[in-house]
Amino acid sequence: MLATVFCVAVALVKNVLASHQQPLLIDPKDLHACSILEFQLPGRVSFRDSDVYKFQSESYWATNQGELSAFCHTAPRDSQELQQIMLLISQTGTFFAVKSGGHSVVANTSNVVDGIVVDLEHLNHVTVRPDLGFVDVGVGARWNDVYQKLEDTDYGVVGARAGSVGVGGYLLGGGLSPYSGVAGWACDNIVLLEVVLANGTLLEVDHGHHPDLFMALKGAGSNFGVVSRARLQLVSAHDRFDVTFIHYKAEHTMQAVHAISEYTDVANEDSGAAVSISVGGLYDGRRPTVSAVLSHPRSVLLSKVLAPFFGVGHHLVSHKRMSQLELAMMYDAMNPRGFRQHRATTTIRNDVDSLTDIVQDYVSKLHPNMSCFGDEDGQGGLLIQPLTKSHLQTGRWTNPNMLGLQEEASPLLLLSVEARHSDLHDDELIRPLISEFIYAADRNATERNASHDFRYLNYASADQFPFEHVRRDHKLWSEVQATKQKYDPHNISGKQMRHPFKIQPYS
Numbered sequence: 001m002l003a004t005v006f007c008v009a010v011a012l013v014k015n016v017l018a019s020h021q022q023p024l025l026i027d028p029k030d031l032h033a034c035s036i037l038e039f040q041l042p043g044r045v046s047f048r049d050s051d052v053y054k055f056q057s058e059s060y061w062a063t064n065q066g067e068l069s070a071f072c073h074t075a076p077r078d079s080q081e082l083q084q085i086m087l088l089i090s091q092t093g094t095f096f097a098v099k100s101g102g103h104s105v106v107a108n109t110s111n112v113v114d115g116i117v118v119d120l121e122h123l124n125h126v127t128v129r130p131d132l133g134f135v136d137v138g139v140g141a142r143w144n145d146v147y148q149k150l151e152d153t154d155y156g157v158v159g160a161r162a163g164s165v166g167v168g169g170y171l172l173g174g175g176l177s178p179y180s181g182v183a184g185w186a187c188d189n190i191v192l193l194e195v196v197l198a199n200g201t202l203l204e205v206d207h208g209h210h211p212d213l214f215m216a217l218k219g220a221g222s223n224f225g226v227v228s229r230a231r232l233q234l235v236s237a238h239d240r241f242d243v244t245f246i247h248y249k250a251e252h253t254m255q256a257v258h259a260i261s262e263y264t265d266v267a268n269e270d271s272g273a274a275v276s277i278s279v280g281g282l283y284d285g286r287r288p289t290v291s292a293v294l295s296h297p298r299s300v301l302l303s304k305v306l307a308p309f310f311g312v313g314h315h316l317v318s319h320k321r322m323s324q325l326e327l328a329m330m331y332d333a334m335n336p337r338g339f340r341q342h343r344a345t346t347t348i349r350n351d352v353d354s355l356t357d358i359v360q361d362y363v364s365k366l367h368p369n370m371s372c373f374g375d376e377d378g379q380g381g382l383l384i385q386p387l388t389k390s391h392l393q394t395g396r397w398t399n400p401n402m403l404g405l406q407e408e409a410s411p412l413l414l415l416s417v418e419a420r421h422s423d424l425h426d427d428e429l430i431r432p433l434i435s436e437f438i439y440a441a442d443r444n445a446t447e448r449n450a451s452h453d454f455r456y457l458n459y460a461s462a463d464q465f466p467f468e469h470v471r472r473d474h475k476l477w478s479e480v481q482a483t484k485q486k487y488d489p490h491n492i493s494g495k496q497m498r499h500p501f502k503i504q505p506y507s
C-alpha cells in the first residue's frame with residue numbers, strides 16, 4: 001500500500017517538474033574570456049555550436065554532467081598553454097571547471113553552467129620508467145592508457161578499477177584500487193605532481209619542494225590548482241590478478257554481508273586480498289541480487305582471509321586470471337557511460353549489526369521505491385568496500401595525505417549508493433531518496449556507536465561535505481587552510497568554481 005502511494009506521488013511530481021524547466025543565463029564576461037582565449041590560443045577553444053564541443057560534451061560519463069552548457073571548452077596541448085588559460089581565467093573572473101576523465105556525477109564539478117571548461121584530454125602522455133620505478137602520466141589520460149603501457153612489464157600501478165576513469169580526478173580525490181591493501185590510496189603512491197596555480201604559476205611539488213601543497217593536493221580535488229602531470233610509483237606485479245566473481249542467492253544476502261564484515265576484521269593478515277560487494281540490480285520490481293568481486297595478486301582460493309565468502313550459498317562462481325588492463329575493461333563493460341547517474345556515500349566502523357540494518361534498509365525500502373519510476377534503464381546498487389588498516393595507514397610516515405585517516409586504528413567500511421536512469425525528471429525524485437537513505441544509515445550507525453565522518457570525495461553527492469572529517473582535526477585543517485591561503489590567496493577556485501566541495505582559506 002505504502003509503495004503504491006509513493007508511486008502515485010512520484011507520477012504527480014514528475015508532471016510538475018516537466019512543466020518547470022529553467023532557461024540558462026549567460027554572463028557576458030565568459031563570452032569575453034572565451035574570445036580572448038581563442039585569440040591567444042587559436043584552435044584550442046570550442047564553442048557551443050561546434051562538433052568539437054559536442055564531442056567533448058559526449059565524453060562525460062554521466063549525461064547529467066555532459067549536458068551542462070559551458071560557454072566554451074578549452075583544451076590545452078601542454079602545461080604552458082594551461083598556464084595561459086589559468087592566468088586569463090583568474091584575470092577575467094570567469095567561472096570555470098576542470099575536466100580530466102569526466103567521470104564525476106556531481107553537477108558543476110568537471111563541467112560548468114555558463115563558464116569555461118578546461119578540458120585536459122590532450123595532456124595524456126604516459127611514460128613508463130621501470131628502471132626508476134615510476135610512470136609519468138598526463139592527467140588527461142584514462143587508466144586504461146596507463147594499464148596498456150604496463151601490459152608487457154612486470155609492474156602495475158595503483159589506479160581505478162574501471163579503465164575509462166580519468167587519472168586526474170581519481171588521484172586528487174584519493175583513489176581506491178584492488179592494490180590498496182598493499183599500497184594504500186592511489187594518492188599515497190604519488191611521487192611528484194606538476195600543478196598550475198590559479199595565477200598561472202607552474203610548480204613541481206614533491207616531498208622536498210612545496211611539501212605543504214603536495215600533501216594538500218592528495219585528497220583535495222580541484223581546490224588548490226590544476227594538476228597537469230603525476231609521477232606514480234610502480235607496484236611490483238609479476239603475475240596477473242586472480243579474480244573470482246560470486247553471485248549469491250538473494251536469501252543469503254545477510255550472510256554475504258556478514259562475510260565482508262568478518263573479512264574486514266582480519267584483512268590485514270593478507271593485504272594482497274581485495275573485496276567489494278554490491279547489492280543491487282535493475283529496478284524491475286525484483287529483489288536486488290548480491291555479488292562479490294574478490295581479487296588477489298597470487299591466489300584467491302589460497303587466501304585464508306577470503307574463505308568466508310565461499311561459505312555462503314551462491315548461484316554462480318566464476319574464476320579468471322586477468323591483467324590489470326583486462327580487469328579494468330571488464331569493469332568498464334559493467335559501467336557503461338551515457339546514463340543519468342547519482343551517487344552518495346557514507347563510512348561506518350566495521351559493526352556487523354549496523355551494516356546488516358543498512359543493507360536491509362536498502363533491500364526493503366530504497367531499491368523497491370526506485371523500482372516504481374518506470375525507467376527501463378533504471379538500475380542501482382549499494383556498494384560495500386572495506387578500508388583495511390594497511391590501506392589506511394600506508395604512507396603514514398613517508399607520504400602524508402589530506403584524507404585524515406592515516407591515524408585510524410581500526411578498519412572502516414566505505415558504503416556508496418549508485419543509481420542510473422534515463423529520464424531527466426527522475427533526477428529530482430531519486431536524489432532525495434538517496435539522501436534520505438544515507439541520512440538513515442548515518443543515524444543507525446550513530447545509534448550503534450559505529451558512525452564515522454569520512455565522506456569519500458570521489459563518491460560524495462552535492463549535498464555532502466567531503467572535508468568534514470578533516471575539518472574536525474584542528475591541526476590538519478589549519479595546515480590545509482594555511483596552504484590554501486598561500487597558494488590560492490585570492491581564493492579563485494572558491495569564487496570562480498561552481499562545484500560544492502570548497503575549501504576556504506582562513507577567513
Ligand SMILES: Cc1cc2nc3c(=O)[nH]c(=O)nc-3n(C[C@H](O)[C@H](O)[C@H](O)COP(=O)(O)OP(=O)(O)OC[C@H]3O[C@@H](n4cnc5c(N)ncnc54)[C@H](O)[C@@H]3O)c2cc1C
Pocket residue numbers: 061097098099100101102103104105109110120139159160161162164165166167168169170171172173174175176177221222223225226227228335458459499
Ligand atoms: C565507472 C566508474 C568507476 C570508478 N571506479 C573507481 C575506483 O575504482 N576507485 C575510486 O576510488 N573511484 C572510482 N570512481 C570514482 C572516480 O574516482 C571519480 O568519479 C573521479 O572524480 C573521476 O575522475 P575523472 O578525472 O574521470 O573525473 P572528472 O569528472 O574529470 O573530475 C572529477 C573532479 O576532479 C577535478 N579534477 C579533475 N582533474 C583535475 C586536475 N587535473 N586538477 C585539478 N582538479 C581536477 C574536477 O574538477 C572534478 O571536480 C569510479 C567512477 C566511475 C564512474
